Amino acid sequence: MSARLIDGKALSAHVRGEVAERVRTLKSQGVTPGLAVVLVGEDPASQVYVRNKAAACTAAGMHSRVIPLGADTPEGELLDVIETLNADPAIHGILVQLPLPGHIDTGLVIETISAAKDVDGFHVSNAGLLMTGRPLFRPCTPYGVMKMLESENVPLRGAEAVIVGASNIVGKPMAMLLLAAGATVTLCNSKTRDLGDQTRRADVLVVATGRPGIVSGDMVKPGAVVIDVGINRLESGKLVGDVDFDSAAAVASAITPVPGGVGPMTIAMLLVNTIEAAERTLQA
Numbered sequence: 001m002s003a004r005l006i007d008g009k010a011l012s013a014h015v016r017g018e019v020a021e022r023v024r025t026l027k028s029q030g031v032t033p034g035l036a037v038v039l040v041g042e043d044p045a046s047q048v049y050v051r052n053k054a055a056a057c058t059a060a061g062m063h064s065r066v067i068p069l070g071a072d073t074p075e076g077e078l079l080d081v082i083e084t085l086n087a088d089p090a091i092h093g094i095l096v097q098l099p100l101p102g103h104i105d106t107g108l109v110i111e112t113i114s115a116a117k118d119v120d121g122f123h124v125s126n127a128g129l130l131m132t133g134r135p136l137f138r139p140c141t142p143y144g145v146m147k148m149l150e151s152e153n154v155p156l157r158g159a160e161a162v163i164v165g166a167s168n169i170v171g172k173p174m175a176m177l178l179l180a181a182g183a184t185v186t187l188c189n190s191k192t193r194d195l196g197d198q199t200r201r202a203d204v205l206v207v208a209t210g211r212p213g214i215v216s217g218d219m220v221k222p223g224a225v226v227i228d229v230g231i232n233r234l235e236s237g238k239l240v241g242d243v244d245f246d247s248a249a250a251v252a253s254a255i256t257p258v259p260g261g262v263g264p265m266t267i268a269m270l271l272v273n274t275i276e277a278a279e280r281t282l283q284a
């Protein structure tokens with residue numbers, strides 16, 4: 001391995017420390033920032049994520065409320081819960097853990113969250129604001145990736161950035177943030193003809209597909225910065241990303257590990273978005 005390891009865990013701790021400082025200031029002004037996390041169903045992986053988010057909030061001095069709902073909760077009931085949180089002055093951020101059970105319309109649920117409390121940045125209004133260069137909340141995962149690139153002083157103006165995966169929650173907002181930073185952006189999906197032809201041009205390569213091993217070292221330009229967003233639990237129980245770490249680390253100049261890379265940054269940026277939502281209530 002010759003690549004430098006980008007330590008998301010350490011950077012996340014640093015960012016969460018900065019948030020804790022802002023929480024203290026806000027509390028001295030009489031506001032305790034609050035995050036509500038709604039979890040529908042009993043998926044064990046989702047339960048772990050939700051617990052981690054709540055623990056990070058508490059550690060930063062924020063108020064956190066987890067609202068567990070049964071897997072067969074009717075859509076209307078979930079929408080009522082969201083409306084109640086929208087109207088609750090103790091709650092500044094609302095996150096509905098995805099994916100939702102199949103009988104629930106995910107788009108409708110997200111659009112019901114008040115855009116001013118949409119700390120995931122998934123609401124169409126927040127997606128549109130990001131796309132038009134006036135972001136209110138940047139989606140946490142791509143926002144965390146930008147923080148990592150910034151902390152590593154990776155040049156983005158004029159850089160070739162290639163993103164593999166084009167979801168609404170990772171790939172597309174990642175493209176917008178890199179574009180805004182001056183990169184020339186290529187966004188790949190499952191129909192991309194020759195993925196390696198695209199990835200080998202990248203100075204900055206971001207991979208978010210949920211396909212373990214989809215990018216290997218022969219698809220990485222020597223000296224590239226490789227960001228692995230993927231989180232995949234193998235049958236062995238091992239947690240791996242989408243990038244074949246060993247072969248990619250042999251050619252990249254810097255690379256994120258899984259675990260300990262982008263995942264912890266996602267949680268840190270969720271806290272950043274929540275403190276910003278709370279600070280805005282004072283500015284209003």
Ligand SMILES: NC(=O)C1=CN([C@@H]2O[C@H](COP(=O)(O)OP(=O)(O)OC[C@H]3O[C@@H](n4cnc5c(N)ncnc54)[C@H](OP(=O)(O)O)[C@@H]3O)[C@@H](O)[C@H]2O)C=CC1
Nearest residue numbers: 141165166167170189190208209210229230231262263266
């Ligand atoms: N670290 C973190 O904080 C987070 C990690 N994740 C992880 O990131 C990964 C992606 O998540 P998410 O964006 O929600 O996933 P989605 O399943 O919503 O999207 C996957 C994207 O990858 C594309 N894709 C699938 N197969 C290929 C292929 N063979 N070649 C090129 N592109 C392909 C799909 O293309 P198409 O559009 O054509 O279908 C789609 O655009 C998952 O492992 C997830 O667990 C997600 C969120 C946060």
Ligand SMILES: Nc1nc(=O)c2c([nH]1)NC[C@@H]1CN(c3ccc(C(=O)N[C@@H](CCC(=O)O)C(=O)O)cc3)C=[N+]21
Nearest residue numbers: 049095096097098099120231259260261263264266267
């Ligand atoms: N509304 C919503 N917002 C999300 O942001 C959201 C979501 N739904 N659904 C699921 C995905 C996934 N996601 C992760 C967050 C942290 C880690 C994380 O901290 N991972 C640790 C390891 C955790 C473990 O050991 O399982 C790491 O990579 O080091 C991973 C994944 C947020 N998501």
Ligand SMILES: [Mg+2]
Nearest residue numbers: 139140141266
């Ligand atoms: Mg996110």
